[in-house]
Amino acid sequence: MPVLDQVCLALRHTLGLGNIQLQPETALLGSVPELDSMAVVHLIAELEQRFSIHVHDDEISASHFATVGTLTSFVQGKLT
Numbered sequence: 706m707p708v709l710d711q712v713c714l715a716l717r718h719t720l721g722l723g724n725i726q727l728q729p730e731t732a733l734l735g736s737v738p739e740l741d742s743m744a745v746v747h748l749i750a751e752l753e754q755r756f757s758i759h760v761h762d763d764e765i766s767a768s769h770f771a772t773v774g775t776l777t778s779f780v781q782g783k784l785t
Contacts, residue, residue, distance in 0.1 A: 708756075708784070712777045715755055719748045729774030734767055745770065758783040 713727040720739040733740055740748070749760050760783065769779040 708781050709773070709777045711755055712752070712773065712780055715748065715751045716773070716776075719751045720744055727773050729772065729777065731773045733772055733776065734770040740770065752780055756780055756784060 709729065716722060716727060716733075717725070720737065722737075722739065745765075749765065752758065753760055758780070769775055
């Protein structure tokens with residue numbers, strides 16, 4: 706399954722978004738009310754588990770959570 710699809714699944718699962726349509730350009734931080742500071746922590750944990758990656762505290766930036774695409778790019782960067 707492509708990384709984008711897995712990130713979308715993680716977002717839906719963590720934020721309880723149901724079957725909402727998510728595209729790379731879908732705005733997240735500031736646009737999705739469910740994505741608050743606690744949800745970011747849970748989402749990072751979900752992504753770490755799903756992709757077998759580790760996100761260090763100093764790597765967390767609001768810019769990574771701007772859109773579905775920026776979050777996907779961040780995850781892809783962790784996989785290489």
